[in-house]
Amino acid sequence: MWQTATAELTFPSDRIDIWRVRLDPHELPGQDLRDILTLDEVARASRFHFEKDRGRYIRGRAALRILLGRYLGTPPAEIRFQYENHGKPEIAFPHDSGSLRFNVSDSGGLALIAVGSERAIGVDIEKVRPLPDLLDIARRFFSAREVQAILAISENKRQEAFFACWTRKEAFLKATGIGLLYPLSEFSVSVDPDGAAELCEVKGNRDITSHWFLTDVLPGEGFRGALASEGERCRITQWIFDPSCACHLNYPRI
Numbered sequence: 001m002w003q004t005a006t007a008e009l010t011f012p013s014d015r016i017d018i019w020r021v022r023l024d025p026h027e028l029p030g031q032d033l034r035d036i037l038t039l040d041e042v043a044r045a046s047r048f049h050f051e052k053d054r055g056r057y058i059r060g061r062a063a064l065r066i067l068l069g070r071y072l073g074t075p076p077a078e079i080r081f082q083y084e085n086h087g088k089p090e091i092a093f094p095h096d097s098g099s100l101r102f103n104v105s106d107s108g109g110l111a112l113i114a115v116g117s118e119r120a121i122g123v124d125i126e127k128v129r130p131l132p133d134l135l136d137i138a139r140r141f142f143s144a145r146e147v148q149a150i151l152a153i154s155e156n157k158r159q160e161a162f163f164a165c166w167t168r169k170e171a172f173l174k175a176t177g178i179g180l181l182y183p184l185s186e187f188s189v190s191v192d193p194d195g196a197a198e199l200c201e202v203k204g205n206r207d208i209t210s211h212w213f214l215t216d217v218l219p220g221e222g223f224r225g226a227l228a229s230e231g232e233r234c235r236i237t238q239w240i241f242d243p244s245c246a247c248h249l250n251y252p253r254i
Contacts, residue, residue: 005239009070011100015235016116018123018227020219021063023056024109025243033062036077060111063241064104067113071100088177103174105225112217112225113241116234122175123217124167125225134162141184142169145200149191157193160224164193167226168214172199175212175228189214197226 002020009017034042041061048054065076072079074095082092091100101121103114108127131137135158138147146165153161168189173182187202197214213233217225227236 002238002240004242009067011071012116013118015237016114016121016227016229017237017239018217019063019067019113019115019239019241021060021106021111021113021241022109023059023106023111024052025059033058036062036065036075038080056106056109060104060106063111063243064102064113067115067241068100068102071115084177088174105170105174108223110219110223112219114227116229120175120177120230122171122173122228123225124170124174125217125219125223126163126167126170128160128163128222128224131159131162134158138162138165143185143188145188146191153191160193161191163224164197164216164226165189165191167224168197168199168216168228171226171228172212172214175230193224199228 034045037045037058045054045057045061048057062076065079068074068079068091069076072091072095079095080092081089083089089102090096091102099118101116101119103121103123105112105123105125107125110125110127112123112125114121114123135147135150138150142150142165150158150161150165169184169187172187172189173184176182186204188200190196190198190200197216199209199212199214202208212228212230214226214228215233215236217227217238219225
């Protein structure tokens with residue numbers, strides 16, 4: 001269940017927090033919102049061709065900074081990021097105390113921000129939409145096991161099964177930090193959209209499935225999401241990002 005967060009946040013040492021962020025508010029962000037972004041982030045925003053995409057990027061990046069700032073007790077503009085070998089971002093020194101970990105995904109004007117500590121995490125969200133070539137895409141990118149499972153599902157459930165499979169796979173890849181360097185067909189997840197999210201097998205590594213857990217995240221009507229995390233299953237809380245939550249720290253509104 002999604003709930004509105006309190007003004008103060010405790011460090012997520014024993015849990016993973018997932019934040020749902022709307023990227024298309026009725027009120028467009030003011031110029032002051034860019035003040036908490038780095039010059040590189042402002043430059044990246046300017047490269048978006050469409051204003052809608054530019055605004056979504058700014059709001060999403062600002063929300064990430066505001067949330068991380070609240071966990072760390074640090075002004076959002078002061079947070080700096082560094083990148084692992086495969087490009088996965090993490091918080092850089094000196095604000096990396098407690099090994100706070102995070103991951104972000106967005107689709108169709110909605111974003112998910114997952115925050116935890118001491119463990120690798122990955123999150124993915126997709127807007128469910130008609131795909132006339134759904135089975136062709138599945139055969140190209142999914143494992144043979146997953147394709148057979150999708151074919152075994154009734155046609156009226158295949159679209160949701162496809163996106164359940166896709167988000168579960170993407171969440172796992174993002175958690176590992178390997179991304180597209182690891183072929184999607186080399187590992188399998190559960191496909192049933194009404195069943196439990198599971199990492200079923202990874203070719204060449206029989207033991208790895210016991211070191212990770214998957215869970216579905218349902219952001220709202222028309223969307224599918226998933227969270228992957230290293231280690232044992234832990235408590236997960238789901239929060240609605242409220243732009244006014246930053247006011248008590250004099251952070252800009254979105």
